[in-house]
Amino acid sequence: MKQQIIMFQLNGEPLEIYADPAESLLAILREKLGLYGTKAGCGKGECGACTVLVDDQAQNSCLIPAGKVQGRRVETIENLSRGDVVHPIQEAFVEKGAVQCGFCSPGMIMSAYALLKSSPQPAPEDVKTAISGNLCRCSGYKQIEEAVLCAGDKMKNRES
Amino acid sequence: MSYLYPSSLEEALGILRDGSGRARVIAGATDIFLQRLPHSLVDLTALPALSGIKEESGLITIGAAVTHSQAAASPVILAGAQALAEGCARVGSPQIRNAGTLGGNIVNAAPAADAAVALAALGARARIVDIKGLTREEAVEDLYRTHNRSLVDSSSEILVELIIKSCGINEGSAFTRFAARNALALPLVNAAAAVKVENGLVKEARLVVAPVKPAPTRLQRAEEMLIGMPVNRETRLAVEKAAASEVEVRSSLLRCSARYRLHLVGVLVGRALETAAQRAQQRKRGNDS
Amino acid sequence: MIRSITAPDPKQAPASGCFPGIDYDQNPEVWAKAAGRAVYGTDLKMPGMLYGKILRSPCPHARIKKIDTAAAEAMPGVRAVLTGEGLGCKPFGIVVDDELPLAVDRVRYIGDEVACVAAVDLQTAERAVQSIRVEYEELPAVFSPAEALEENAPQLHRDFPGNVAWQRNISRGDSEAAFREADHVVENTFTVPAVHPTYLEPISCVAESDRCDGLVLHTALQSPDSVRAIVAKVLELPLSRVRVIGPVMGGGFGGRVYGNLKLYILSSLLAMKTGWPVKMQLTREEEFTVGRPMIAAELKMKMALRSDGTILAREAEIITDNGAYSAQAPWVSNTISERNDSVYRIPAVKTGVRLVYTNKVPTGQYRAYGNQAANFATESLIDMAAKKLGIDPLDLRLKNCIREGDVSVHGLQINRCALDECLKAAAKKIGWDRKKAGRGYGLSAAIHANGSLIFNKKFRGAAAQARLELDGRVTVFTGEQDYGQGAHAAFARIAAKALGLNPDLITVQSRDTMHSPYSLGALAMRQTTIGGKAVQLAAENLKEKIVQLAVSLSGEPATMENGVVRGSSGMVFDLAAIAYDYHSQTSGLSLLGEGKYVPEKSDYDDSGYGNISVTYSFAAHAAEVEIDRDTGALTVHRIVAAHDSGRIVNQVSARGQVYGGITQGLGMSCYEGYLFETGRVANASLADYKIPTALDIPEIEEIFIENEDPAGPYGAKGLGEIVMVPVLGAIANAVADAAGEWVTDLPITAEKIYQAMAGWECQ
């Protein structure tokens, strides 16, 4: 498709890009914007490695035509840490051993982030469902689930 | 022309009209984005006419751009069209459910689309407008041309909303599916039932299974057989038998053999029926108390 | 509460009993991964980089009559087009030399490499590849070993008549007599499909050529030194001019020991031709259609027993499906054929194994090397025997299982072994004595080699270096790779323990063949046992040197304890000062500790008898399952995993290995397997090749029986591969217990369970 101007909010900042609206958001993030934190495992919605938040909801960026984010809020893994300071979810992932090869981790963390935004103290079953669109071949998911629950606690403690 | 954001239904129809077949609507993009893309795309997700879920005088209206996540969590749908909430909750993954829409699920015309199967059992009607401004209303299961081809032409027609009679006293619905894993898996078979039960006897029934034909398939013989029957184990077994006898299914290397699929059709219809009937009876009790 | 990436709070997680430091993987890279900042192979981009794409055969078997590349060559943006003709490369392989970088006159499977292109971007490269016209003359093809072994079957490779790529007959003891004298014989045929490691990151590489015989390959490998040697040989480059640098690896599981050699060779050829870096990457579909799955196998097996349950002999006839080219399939076939015989005291064994060419995707290896496939067969057979003899499956196993001090039927020396304890512990925890109604229970036992002595009979060990840096920190150089299993964190802990330092002060380096000691790589669970031992020795050597230097500096006796160097007068030496002093004295050298661990030579003989490994790990798993009798749907509720992997270096990482390995075992048991339609992979996507999701995982309970093994560093040995092995048998046996019928064909799907219960004829 012909390139066009697409305006959206990326990681808290307004952004205007000139791009093919039929290109995937994943490709735009990685190839055009240099944000390689979002990973590509399949390009077809089948692995979740490319998960980002669009208006606070977890979505597969490989299935989003760039045109679709016009006027929306997009958040990627790069927005969760600042310099040396990482997000409690990331901290919990490392401490609980939820990061092995780490290729699923950015997507996994974004799914966890979306869950904790809408339900700060999730039940273990909710955690399983929330990450069920994110394949992980290394971990067997157990330590990831522990990490998400632990992150919920960390975030609560941080607020209080 | 390219990627377009109409702000009203009329504007969207106007773009399709001007596109003369080269423009197509796009909703959640989960299906269309992996297919060959048209010259231009008309994004429907921001249109007020296609958003929202509301209930008025016993009718539930669901915008075609409502996502599976929204439908699965909607109090209106959970109360009045439980099978749909259950079907939507089982689609793909959270990410897919956050993007994919009910309209897309129907118009994409996959034979075992979860929302479409539930909608067909609930007797949902789809309101469709075309570029000439004509509006029609059709049963969801009547919108299929052939395998993976809808009768809704998304370059000249827009599915606007779905209308379901809200579940009343003595009525209940349920959805069930059987898949090779618990997420990110298309079903080997899915089934949904909606019934009305009075004094322990079935008064009305709609039973739907897929994939059998291109469209979600009503089990007419089993439905007829059910009328006037008590809801018990024998009836369920009879329905399982009847269901398996009135459909033909295909073997597929990726999913299962025809014989097993046929067996699943019976079991799943039976289970959907049983749950729907239980719910119908609970609704009565609930109202009594 | 926010913590810095560089300084994790050691108070958060307590340390394992015997090792210093916090108990999760503290490699700084882990923080980078969580932050989305780690650079994987697929993320690499270089100035001037071109993109390569491969044209693949659409035919399962055909003669190439003509290739016309004119249109591709004329396309703007295309920088190079290569075909097999004129490359002049000799056939290469890992075990058997049967592959060429690009097909010369014949293609042997759908996906075979025919031509390749380098262009300025991926789209151009794809269009260029599509524009290449190839005329094929289709040849008759064979899609199963049975077809391939027929008398007049089409022959795939001239040098391998009868389509047999490799075979072996093993005979130990007098199995014929044993079968004659046995009270009972059980037998069955088991089938296992090809399975893919399914690491989440597809394989990619960037090749850079410096135009003076030099080549740098940027790709993440479990065995970079082995790949480097093959690439140098195929391209006829001096070995020292080929360098492999590893970005972060998105999962390996055996699939990245050699990775995808064709990709590395072709991108190198394109880089050498164009003078620019060339990136190539497999799509997910290519991962399945041309990546290297583990071989499918058919195992016909029988076992002779006495009425009291004593196993007398085992015989097996095994056929493995090689696909069109061999890769590591001979080794995997070998493991399938014999490893399981050493789980029990079996006096006599007779096995024939044949690896057969077919016109399908070539095969490679996967975590545990086929040991898990054989576990499914052998352990099912054990339970069949238990049922026939009326003996409890636990008792039958305890009666026969291998024990400390044994030499197994194939000559494996079992010096340290807690298999019986593992069996008892797993059975106890699953509730073997108080089984719940409506549930099925299964047990399974396994052995796995730990640091192969025979993979390369001359090169058996590992080396490492520990360098004291000018700031008093220590850098460990190893050839062993970390791909998320926590190897480097474990090495840091091992070195920390040897030096008495905090692991935070130790950095582990491995990813560059130019600087790292040579290593056989992450395979055969040699990392912890052999690689870790070398690190221990290097660190100890460094410690000695530090103390020596302190002695010569102060002229008094000195010691190093808890990381503090102290002279006899009580004087304390700063490590940085020692490093600096040495550095000045020698005009720039660093204080370097070296460690080499050279395990004793094996007595392994030509018949394949003898000790194959430094030591062995053991495990027993127990499964609790439930079956929906209406549909055959299987729910695996619990897996208990009891492991004897010696001392556990890092509890958090070890648990991660157990959960991940069991999940892969569950996948192979119940979900995974290649499906073919006349040679074409029918399920070449993550939607159709189903690996378990978070909603499919049972409760997993791990038990570590920390039976220290002197062969490994501080008594530790390998865990990463064996975790996947016993799951298969445990699930198969639990399913049989619940269903009353056996499913002998993996994966154990609901349909197969239902068929077995309903007594349907299999189609």
Ligand SMILES: Cc1cc2nc3c(=O)[nH]c(=O)nc-3n(C[C@H](O)[C@H](O)[C@H](O)COP(=O)(O)OP(=O)(O)OC[C@H]3O[C@@H](n4cnc5c(N)ncnc54)[C@H](O)[C@@H]3O)c2cc1C
């Ligand atoms: C990984 C994955 C897993 C999936 N799993 C499931 C599953 O388990 N069950 C299931 O049922 N589906 C599944 N799907 C399919 C898909 O997500 C659903 O069918 C979804 O509901 C499609 O909606 P959409 O809004 O994304 O459609 P789009 O992709 O936007 O559109 C699909 C088609 O419908 C047309 N269209 C959309 N809206 C309208 C409208 N209002 N009027 C006219 N035409 C319209 C479009 O032009 C297009 O032709 C899966 C998909 C993926 C990628």
Ligand code: FES
């Ligand atoms: S890359 Fe988007 S879901 Fe796999």
Ligand code: FES
């Ligand atoms: S950590 Fe490797 S895929 Fe999840």
